[in-house]
Amino acid sequence: MTAKPRLHLGLFIYPAGHHIAGWRHPAVDPRGIAGFDYYNRAAQAAERGKFDLFFVGDMLAARERDGRVIREGGLNNIDSISITSALSATTECLGFVATLSTTYNEPYYIAERFASLDHISNGRAGWNIITTANDDAAYNFGRKSHMEKTLRYERAKEFVDICTALWDSWDDDALVADTARGVFVDPTRVHPIDHRGRFFSVQGALGLPRPPQGWPVLVQAGGSPAGIEFAAMVAEAIFAAQSKLDEARAYRTAVKQLMPKYGRSPDTLKVLPGLSPILGATEQEAKRKEAELDELILPAVGVWMLSEQMRFRLYDYKLDARLPCDDIRASDQAFTPRVVSLLDRAERDGLTIRACANLVAKSRSHGTFVGTPEQLVDHMQLWLDTGGCDGFNIMPAYFPDELDVFVDQVVPLLQRRGLFRTEYEGTTLRDHLGLAYPQRNRTE
Amino acid sequence: MELHLTVSLAGSGYHPAAWHTSPLPPGPNAAALQAMARTAERGRLDAVLLGLPIDCTATHDLARVNTMQLDPLPLLGSMIGVTRQIGLGAAWTVDYTKPYHVARVFATLDHLSYGRTAWLAQMFDTAALALRIGRPAGPDDPAAYCVRAGEFIAVVRQLWDSWEDAAFAVDKPSGMFVDPERVHPINHVGTHFSVRGPLNVHRPPQGNPVLVLQDSATPSVRHFVAATADVLLTSCASPTAAAARYRVLHASAMERAQCAEAPLILANMMVVLAPTEDAAQRRGAALDAIIPPARGPRFVGTPEQLVDLMITWSQHNACDGFNILPAVLPTDLDLLVDLVIPRLQRIGMFRADYTGTTLRDHLGLTRPRSQFAPAAEARA
Numbered sequence: 001m002t003a004k005p006r007l008h009l010g011l012f013i014y015p016a017g018h019h020i021a022g023w024r025h026p027a028v029d030p031r032g033i034a035g036f037d038y039y040n041r042a043a044q045a046a047e048r049g050k051f052d053l054f055f056v057g058d059m060l061a062a063r064e065r066d067g068r069v070i071r072e073g074g075l076n077n078i079d080s081i082s083i084t085s086a087l088s089a090t091t092e093c094l095g096f097v098a099t100l101s102t103t104y105n106e107p108y109y110i111a112e113r114f115a116s117l118d119h120i121s122n123g124r125a126g127w128n129i130i131t132t133a134n135d136d137a138a139y140n141f142g143r144k145s146h147m148e149k150t151l152r153y154e155r156a157k158e159f160v161d162i163c164t165a166l167w168d169s170w171d172d173d174a175l176v177a178d179t180a181r182g183v184f185v186d187p188t189r190v191h192p193i194d195h196r197g198r199f200f201s202v203q204g205a206l207g208l209p210r211p212p213q214g215w216p217v218l219v220q221a222g223g224s225p226a227g228i229e230f231a232a233m234v235a236e237a238i239f240a241a242q243s244k245l246d247e248a249r250a251y252r253t254a255v256k257q258l259m260p261k262y263g264r265s266p267d268t269l270k271v272l273p274g275l276s277p278i279l280g281a282t283e284q285e286a287k288r289k290e291a292e293l294d295e296l297i298l299p300a301v302g303v304w305m306l307s308e309q310m311r312f313r314l315y316d317y318k319l320d321a322r323l324p325c326d327d328i329r330a331s332d333q334a335f336t337p338r339v340v341s342l343l344d345r346a347e348r349d350g351l352t353i354r355a356c357a358n359l360v361a362k363s364r365s366h367g368t369f370v371g372t373p374e375q376l377v378d379h380m381q382l383w384l385d386t387g388g389c390d391g392f393n394i395m396p397a398y399f400p401d402e403l404d405v406f407v408d409q410v411v412p413l414l415q416r417r418g419l420f421r422t423e424y425e426g427t428t429l430r431d432h433l434g435l436a437y438p439q440r441n442r443t444e
Numbered sequence: 445m446e447l448h449l450t451v452s453l454a455g456s457g458y459h460p461a462a463w464h465t466s467p468l469p470p471g472p473n474a475a476a477l478q479a480m481a482r483t484a485e486r487g488r489l490d491a492v493l494l495g496l497p498i499d500c501t502a503t504h505d506l507a508r509v510n511t512m513q514l515d516p517l518p519l520l521g522s523m524i525g526v527t528r529q530i531g532l533g534a535a536w537t538v539d540y541t542k543p544y545h546v547a548r549v550f551a552t553l554d555h556l557s558y559g560r561t562a563w564l565a566q567m568f569d570t571a572a573l574a575l576r577i578g579r580p581a582g583p584d585d586p587a588a589y590c591v592r593a594g595e596f597i598a599v600v601r602q603l604w605d606s607w608e609d610a611a612f613a614v615d616k617p618s619g620m621f622v623d624p625e626r627v628h629p630i631n632h633v634g635t636h637f638s639v640r641g642p643l644n645v646h647r648p649p650q651g652n653p654v655l656v657l658q659d660s661a662t663p664s665v666r667h668f669v670a671a672t673a674d675v676l677l678t679s680c681a682s683p684t685a686a687a688a689r690y691r692v693l694h695a696s697a698m699e700r701a702q703c704a705e706a707p708l709i710l711a712n713m714m715v716v717l718a719p720t721e722d723a724a725q726r727r728g729a730a731l732d733a734i735i736p737p738a739r740g741p742r743f744v745g746t747p748e749q750l751v752d753l754m755i756t757w758s759q760h761n762a763c764d765g766f767n768i769l770p771a772v773l774p775t776d777l778d779l780l781v782d783l784v785i786p787r788l789q790r791i792g793m794f795r796a797d798y799t800g801t802t803l804r805d806h807l808g809l810t811r812p813r814s815q816f817a818p819a820a821e822a823r824a
Binding site: 021023024026030031034035036039040059060061062063067068069070071072073075076078079081082083084085086087088089090104105106108109112113115116117119120136139140141142175177179182183184185186187200201202203204207208209296298 | 463464470471472474478506507508509510511512513514515517518519520521522523524525526540541542544545548549551552553555556557558575576577578612614616619620621622623624627629637638639640641642643644645646734735
């Protein structure tokens with residue numbers, strides 16, 4: 001008996017690779033990381049592997065330490081809409097998820113931008129809705145401080161409601177192009193919105209017909225309580241960050257349990273945790289590859305990542321001193337579960353700052369897997385079968401070689417087990433993810 | 445003299461009645477626009493410009509005009525991978541967005557396209573857009589408006605320059621990905637904007653993507669755009685009027701402090717083409733009968749006559765080239781590329797092939813140094 005393929009795969013692109021030292025790998029050409037060919041090479045591989053989607057993140061400030069750009073890797077993704085629109089013209093089926101912030105944009109522009117991307121790609125667009133977590137972005141947008149989290153999510157909800165109303169503002173038959181009557185658009189079939197809310201006031205209609213998917217797929221990535229609540233309200237797919245199966249299961253269950261409160265069926269959400277694999281023909285080879293990459297990590301970059309994650313300056317401590325867990329705890333913050341678990345582990349095992357920095361640097365705080373393609377498929381199937389996820393957002397350690405290994409060696413095994421599609425069955429991102437087309441949600 | 449030629453693409457074409465005769469399907473059609481960009485590239489044009497609005501002032505009933513345009517930024521993006529050499533410009537307002545977004549998006553597009561992009565900085569956006577954004581536009585007074593627009597553009601250019609060219613070090617042996625000494629916060633605190641920087645994208649291949657501005661009838665605005673733009677689009681009815689305007693704009697441009705280079709001046713020209721004059725006049729009249737023609741310079745005639753017009757304007761020193769607004773797409777673009785360009789090439793008035801790779805190369809504009817480079821060198 002073959003079950004219906006139910007695994008979903010995203011490819012998370014990143015300059016050079018997701019391993020912090022990936023750009024130093026001998027196989028990587030880091031000079032090319034902003035040119036079209038770099039992204040197109042990865043998109044072609046993802047489409048060859050029948051991936052559901054290609055995912056691009058977003059940052060609105062340079063990565064800095066004390067006002068200086070990080071020497072060991074200061075670049076993040078360039079503008080996600082530009083990358084995805086470029087790739088939509090050289091691919092046919094692959095979906096695209098672009099990330100844009102609701103804290104630093106205006107709803108009308110974003111609604112029009114994603115409607116355009118959905119039209120340009122013939123229904124392959126998704127929007128990863130973020131509220132932007134880093135404080136530095138505020139200074140690039142004329143603000144003295146970053147907006148407080150609760151407020152950010154309230155703004156995000158209002159923002160998304162305006163976008164969906166704008167996407168719904170044209171009736172399907174509004175574009176008449178009737179040469180006999182001389183009417184191009186029937187104004188009685190275009191319905192301007194009149195929104196006056198706490199954060200925004202928007203009056204007017206979209207400048208374009210309804211996007212092919214109705215709305216682009218709404219994606220979300222926040223793991224905090226406010227983020228989970230928001231995901232339950234609006235998200236159709238989640239880019240999750242849990243690296244352990246029990247945590248992933250608990251997270252997925254928590255979001256799905258909240259959905260009925262907002263009148264939504266838990267089936268209408270796909271959860272895709274990040275997964276960064278390092279693969280070898282044998283387990284030893286994979287471990288050797290991992291060790292080679294870890295060799296390339298400079299201690300400074302790890303200490304920076306650790307300091308950022310703990311929101312605690314570790315730069316003035318000796319590298320081989322123990323992690324100052326007491327001082328960090330005394331800084332009295334609301335630590336994320338990830339930080340708490342690292343602090344516990346550091347205390348228990350007496351880890352040095354260097355050791356902790358290495359741990360943080362190599363995983364970029366997402367799930368990692370080191371082993372053979374067979375072992376990886378076992379791992380993925382276990383997560384899928386036990387409610388840990390609906391698929392994965394694949395984060396290759398470096399591009400394009402590690403992506404090719406996944407596409408050529410892991411995808412066929414997933415297909416052989418009946419877990420993953422052998423051909424695209426539909427044409428839109430909603431088709432790939434098995435998501436319904438949204439009904440018009442207009443209040444007359 | 446060799447001309448520079450750009451073409452604007454929008455909707456069904458720039459005549460308000462274009463959709464009546466355009467063979468394109470009426471809905472948003474990115475694939476057709478991508479094909480037109482390839483046609484323009486086949487004609488070796490300098491650039492396509494996206495997002496220039498259609499002049500609808502002659503009709504009060506917008507339901508009769510195809511004003512529908514895809515967002516020019518993702519539309520530009522979608523042309524990068526299907527063209528190799530032609531420049532790609534897109535309009536984005538200075539009224540309702542932030543300098544950091546504009547700098548970041550155009551730096552991205554310039555990297556993706558290996559240096560082929562232009563920003564058409566749109567000024568004086570309409571009241572309808574103000575309602576959609578939920579904020580008023582810039583100041584009403586043109587001079588005050590230009591002060592704000594000038595600050596906006598200066599911040600964008602500083603952000604593009606915030607990474608010196610050598611800042612993207614990618615030195616594998618030492619592990620220096622970025623040279624922090626060559627990345628500069630801009631620390632801009634002005635009247636309208638406050639932006640710390642630096643940008644989180646390394647310096648674009650062109651240094652600064654090309655800045656395109658529209659000429660204006662208002663003297664203070666005209667002075668501002670002449671002193672600010674890399675490329676100016678003018679709208680004059682005759683070669684003598686255009687020549688007078690050309691001299692005024694050049695005089696204004698020469699007053700600008702920071703840049704020795706005068707802007708290129710391209711004359712907007714809507715064109716209705718046909719192999720015979722009769723046929724062209726019939727096409728023009730048929731369109732005009734449906735919706736009266738908009739104001740603005742317009743040519744109706746044969747390819748030979750358009751070449752003659754270009755020679756005349758050139759002899760008058762009326763412009764450095766033209767921004768062609770095809771009345772109907774893709775009809776008038778196809779005729780331009782197939783019948784006008786070869787004639788221009790034959791008489792040495794247009795390039796036979798591209799000689800450079802970036803849009804600045806095509807336009808003959810130099811690549812600017814980073815504003816931060818001299819200070820950094822002095823420190824070293």
